[in-house]
Amino acid sequence: MANSRVQKSAPVCLIENGEDGQLQVIPEALDVLRHIEQPVVVVAVVGLYRTGKSYLMNKLAGKTQGFSLGSTIQSHTKGIWMWCVPHPTKPDLTLVLLDTEGLGDVEKGDEKNDNWIFALAVLLSSTLVYNSTGTINNNAVQQLHYVTELTEHIKVKSQTDEEDESNEFARFFPSFVWTVRDFTLDLVIDGQQVTADEYLDNSLKLKPGHNKSSQQYNLPRECIRNYFPTRKCFVFTRPTTPENMKRMEELSDSDLEPAFVQQARDFSNHTFAHAQTKTMKGGYTVTGRMLGSLAEAYVKAIxxxxxxxLDNAVLALAQIENNRALDDAISYYLQEMEQWVAYPTETQEELSDLHSRFEKEAVKIFMDKSFKDDDQKFQLKLMESLQKKYQSICERNEKESRKVCESIIMNQFEVLEEKVKDGIYMTTGGYEEYKRDLQDFISRYKEVPSKGIKADEVLKDYLQSKEDIGKAVLAADKSLTEAQRRMEEEQARTEAAERENRAIREQQHVLQQQMEDQERTYRENMEQLLVKMEEDRKNAMQEQEKVIEARLKEQKDLLQQGFNDRAQQMENEISRLREEAQPKSRSWFSNVLETVGNVATLFLPGIAGKALGIGSSLISRFF
Known part of the structure; x- marks a missing residue:
């Protein structure tokens, strides 16, 4: 999506409660996202109503107005509102800001809706900002009870056998930022100055014991620590006087407390520098268009x-995106071939080179846009489709060549045809004149450029159709002896055989080139497939290593707090994660290539019997 289009955008409602009380995605917002082809950084803010969430989102957008701030005790934001803006420091990304309906609105009194809004913010964002006021005390942590209920509102796998999936959340959940507004205390713990991050970590410490009170105290803290391993905290002083708070949209930075202005700047700078691109399970990067599809899938489920x-959403999105990638790749190939192929091409190599050039780029387009094509179903469709398109282009090239050649023959041999018709050659010595004229017209025909790949075959067919005329002229020439006639007949047969052989060699060359094209098609697809598979494997490993690193930090913290039993449980989970992170073997890649090769031979007969060898050589190169 062009930056100009993003800059013209304004906040739009992404998800709202419909007249039937059900959540629904708004088409206008989907249309905005549909035009964003860039990867997106998605920052969502959640929190109790009337805590100043919208102000933070406006700051990230670089505006004082946009998301409604309101000046009364009523909640202004309903549902989830979205604002797409150019990323201020990363031009290849788009920043998507999500401002959510205030949680705990007494007028609304719908806790079920609050839970879904919170869950959707978690599912759609790459950074989740939780906004509260005052301090991070036990009451503030307990108010974040929505996090303890996420297991009831988010599933990772479609088939779980009722098992607890909460340990999987850390792998896919956004980074977590707690912003504390109207903070008036000193950041001091046990007489020591601390950072806001240390203040948050201290507030999330667990209480020893197994009684009900300890469990209630620990539950939200354990959920935050386990689900959101990447955590950050910012504290903000009161921005201005209570009277001015009612007109925050009208105030500039010079009207606000300098400390608050600097804190807001620090928050924005951290977000711009550290908020990650939105990814899905498996490490797949999300574009704006894909984010809209995810929102639709999640709301449809609700x-x-x-x-x-998460699994179902990824599979549904993969189906949509892979079909789109397939269409885009084929459209590109056809468009470029139509633009660059000048029918008929002089040689098959000329057509083959263009095919190779645009096929390679088409495969790259598909690879860049597709994901989770685990059984290579869509890639095989691409190979088959491009082969059929190329075959059709080759057939058109042959037809155009034949048409051009027949037109040249009609023009070049017109005089010969007229002389035959007028009986000029049916005289004594006429056969020699006929032969001389015929060779002259054949030479002229061969000198005409741009006849294409059917030049010899069309000439052979034409001369073959005129053999009876040559025999009649030869028989009518009384100047020749019987021996001379036999010699002329033998020479005519020899020349005809040579023309037949040239036409056969011409066709064999074309077929050989097309078979080489099929082999190259397979090789090109497999090379790019291996690159993509390796990239996907690395992304999955990075995703896993990130969780392992967070779990090691959590384990160390538990040991320091004396929770040895929980630290041991964490060790078991870390061991499992490390085992899952082991790279896949060469045999796994070999099996994939062998499967693709076996299927590809159905529509690429040129690689029959060669696929396994090609696959093995590629495996050796890449791994």
Missing amino acids: RSGQIPC
């Missing part, structure tokens, strides 16, 4: 009474 499932 409306149908189901729990949004």
Whole structure:
């Protein structure tokens, strides 16, 4: 999406409660996202109503107005509102800001809706900002009870056998930022100055014991620590006087407390520098268009009474995006071939080179836009489709060549045809004149450029159709002896055989080139497939290593707090994660290539019997 289009955008409602009380995605917002082809950084803010969430989002957008701030005790934001703006420091990304409906609105009194809004903010964002006021005390932590209920509103796998999936959340959940507004205390713990991050970590310490009170105290803290391993905290002083708070949208930075202005700047700078690109399970990067599809998938599940499932969302999105990638790749190939192929091409190599050039780019387009094509179903469709398109282009090239050649023959041999018709050659010595004229017209025909790949075949067919005329002229020439006639007949047969052989060699050359094209098609697809598979493997490993690193930090913290039993449980989980992070073997890649090769031979007969060898050589190169 061009930056100009993003800059013209304004906040739009992404998800709202419809007249039927059900959540629904707004088409206008989907249309905005549909035009964003860039990867997106998605920052969502959640928190109790009337805590100043919208102000933070406006600051990230670089505006004082946009998301409604309101000046009364009523909640202004309803549902989830979205603002797409150019990323201020990373031009290849788009910043998507999500401002959510205030949680705990007494007028609304719908806790179920609050839970879904919170869950959707978690599912759609790459950075989740939780906004509260005052201090991070036990009451503030307990107010974040929505996090303890996420297991009831988010599933990771479609088939779980009722097992607890909460340990998987850390792998896919956004980074967590707690912003504390109207903070009036000193950041001091046990007489020592601390950072806001240390203040948050201290507030999330667990209480020893197994009684009900300890469990209630620990539950939200354990959820925050386990689900959101990447955590950050910012504290903000009161921005201005209570009277001025009612007109925050009208105030500039010079009207606000300098400390607050600097704190807001620090928050924005951290977000711009550290907020990550939105990814899905498996480490797949999300574009704006894909974010819209995710929102639709999650809301559809909620409306149908189901729990949004990460696996199902990825599979549904993969189906959409892979079909789109397939269409885009084929459209590109056809468009470029139509533009660059001048029918008929002089040689098959000329057509083959263009095919190779645009096929390679088409495969790259598909690879860049597709994901989770685990069984290579869509890639095989691409190979088959491009082969059929190329075959059709080759057939058109042959037809155009034949048409051009027949037109040249009609023009070049017109005089010969007229002389035959007028009986000029049916005289004594006429055969020699006929032969001389015929060779002259054949030479002229061969000198005409741009006849294409059917030049010899069309000439052979034409001369073959005129053999009876040559025999009649030869028989009518009384100047020749019987021996001379036999010699002329033998020479005519020899020349005809040579023309037949040239036409056969011409066709064999074309077929050989097309078979080489099929082999190259397979090789090109497999090379790019291996690159993509390796990239996907590395992304998955990075995703896993990030969780392992967070779990090691959590384990160290538990040991320091004396929770040895929980630290041991964490060790078991770390061991499992490390085992899952082991790279896949060469045999796994070999099996994939062998499977693709076996299927590809159905529509690429030129690689029959060679696929396994090609696959093995590629495996050796890449791994």
